[in-house]
Amino acid sequence: MWSLRRHLRDRNGIRYADAMATTAAVLSIGDELVLGQIGERNGQVIAAALLDLGIPVTEHRIVADDCDAIAAALRALAATNELLVATGGLGPTDDDLTREALAQALGGEAIVEDAGAREALERRFARRGIAMPALNLRQATRPESARTLPNSHGTAPGLSAMLNTTRVYCLPGPPNEMEPMLRAQVVPELAARSRAGAVRTLAIHTCGLAEAEVAERLGSLMGRSSNPLVGTTATAAIVSVRLRAWGSPATNGSFERVAEEVRGVLAPFVFGEGATTVAGSLGAQLSLTGSKLAIAESCTGGMVSELVTSVPGSSRWFAGGWVTYSNEMKLTQLGVDDATMSSEGAVSAAAARAMAEGAATRAGVRFGVSLTGIAGPEGGTPEKPVGTVWVGVFDRDKGHPAHARCFLLPGDRDGIRTRASRLALQWTRMEVAGVASTRLIWQTTPP
Numbered sequence: 001m002w003s004l005r006r007h008l009r010d011r012n013g014i015r016y017a018d019a020m021a022t023t024a025a026v027l028s029i030g031d032e033l034v035l036g037q038i039g040e041r042n043g044q045v046i047a048a049a050l051l052d053l054g055i056p057v058t059e060h061r062i063v064a065d066d067c068d069a070i071a072a073a074l075r076a077l078a079a080t081n082e083l084l085v086a087t088g089g090l091g092p093t094d095d096d097l098t099r100e101a102l103a104q105a106l107g108g109e110a111i112v113e114d115a116g117a118r119e120a121l122e123r124r125f126a127r128r129g130i131a132m133p134a135l136n137l138r139q140a141t142r143p144e145s146a147r148t149l150p151n152s153h154g155t156a157p158g159l160s161a162m163l164n165t166t167r168v169y170c171l172p173g174p175p176n177e178m179e180p181m182l183r184a185q186v187v188p189e190l191a192a193r194s195r196a197g198a199v200r201t202l203a204i205h206t207c208g209l210a211e212a213e214v215a216e217r218l219g220s221l222m223g224r225s226s227n228p229l230v231g232t233t234a235t236a237a238i239v240s241v242r243l244r245a246w247g248s249p250a251t252n253g254s255f256e257r258v259a260e261e262v263r264g265v266l267a268p269f270v271f272g273e274g275a276t277t278v279a280g281s282l283g284a285q286l287s288l289t290g291s292k293l294a295i296a297e298s299c300t301g302g303m304v305s306e307l308v309t310s311v312p313g314s315s316r317w318f319a320g321g322w323v324t325y326s327n328e329m330k331l332t333q334l335g336v337d338d339a340t341m342s343s344e345g346a347v348s349a350a351a352a353r354a355m356a357e358g359a360a361t362r363a364g365v366r367f368g369v370s371l372t373g374i375a376g377p378e379g380g381t382p383e384k385p386v387g388t389v390w391v392g393v394f395d396r397d398k399g400h401p402a403h404a405r406c407f408l409l410p411g412d413r414d415g416i417r418t419r420a421s422r423l424a425l426q427w428t429r430m431e432v433a434g435v436a437s438t439r440l441i442w443q444t445t446p447p
Contacts (some may be wrong), residue, residue, distance in 0.1 A: 024050050025077040026060045029088035034064045042087045042178050053190055054199035070101035078166035088173030090156040092135040098170050103143035110144045117148045117157045149185045153177045200250040204241045204262050206269040207278050207426040208440035214239045217265045228258045237422040268435045278422055279307040282429040286317035294363035295321035296355040299373040304421045319363040334358030347372055347384050353402040356392030368394040369428045375416045389420040393431050406445045
């Protein structure tokens with residue numbers, strides 16, 4: 001198992017994780033998770049919330065709906081961590097076994113009814129005007145030494161218990177129940193008694209560089225013995241640089257110095273930090289200039305507009321757009337010339353330029369961006385293989401035709417569309433910000 005402890009050493013061999021008062025593990029329970037029928041997101045949310053408290057998660061396990069297996073996992077994780085958070089298995093059916101497994105791990109404790117939990121369940125069903133099914137009474141039970149945690153978003157109370165010297169929290173599996181309970185019940189308790197040392201984290205996001213190039217630019221900053229610790233995560237044209245600092249480097253200015261160095265060596269590809277998206281960063285640039293944007297999409301089918309409109313307040317800088325999937329729509333809606341389509345084709349620099357210009361002109365805004373390409377899995381040719389996407393960007397104030405760039409993007413259909421959408425937004429952001437033209441990843445034409 002990967003362990004955070006193993007990696008957090010400074011140049012003098014000090015183990016920062018060992019200096020912390022608390023480490024934690026996460027246990028996710030459910031057959032559907034083990035079988036891959038649904039994705040597991042709870043662990044990510046829990047780990048982030050605990051790290052904000054200075055508590056690193058050292059291990060995350062997934063286990064099936066089996067009482068013995070759950071109990072064994074609880075005992076094993078409690079043996080190596082001071083805190084354990086489990087999710088799932090608190091429903092009313094026979095395959096919801098977390099209560100029984102916790103009781104087994106606690107040495108075979110009896111399962112007892114919790115009067116307060118039963119009363120809360122009865123009130124919940126009464127407010128809905130329906131009779132409570134008998135099965136739901138299981139959710140009002142707990143191991144004898146445990147206590148229940150109220151659930152204001154569902155019928156499954158959480159559980160809290162001490163397994164030897166380890167604090168154990170068992171939370172519901174549905175994220176819309178788990179997250180509110182985590183924030184309202186678990187985090188305040190841990191914050192009140194946390195003895196963890198100072199910890200800081202930061203994610204700095206880039207778009208348009210390969211992960212290997214990001215690593216080359218960062219160089220020795222990514223040394224695995226460093227504190228702050230610097231690492232990268234890549235997903236569909238975005239590479240995020242993640243900084244983590246423990247102890248004095250989190251408070252003595254080292255963290256800020258390393259973060260500023262990261263920003264400097266990765267400029268101009270850095271578009272934001274934390275929860276900032278490339279669309280949100282573009283919107284901030286447009287707002288600074290008092291400009292608006294219109295979008296014309298073909299192969300991305302509205303994905304760029306979806307990314308843009310997911311940003312709160314985007315109506316201030318986004319006028320609207322077109323999904324011109326057919327050639328006829330490109331002609332009639334955007335004014336692309338029929339001769340251009342006949343000679344160059346829909347997937348071409350000329351078409352991308354005309355679409356971007358048509359979008360800006362017909363929407364009456366300063367900037368237009370367009371995308372036209374072949375997302376696959378069929379439709380490619382030797383000259384224009386699957387993954388070929390032309391992006392056009394037009395600035396009406398510049399007084400010259402739109403620019404167009406061609407990208408040859410890897411991945412399946414969804415991957416190509418996602419990469420194309422993000423790269424189009426990043427290039428547009430650079431144009432709005434007045435950044436000197438620079439080549440982006442997978443670009444096949446000169447900037």
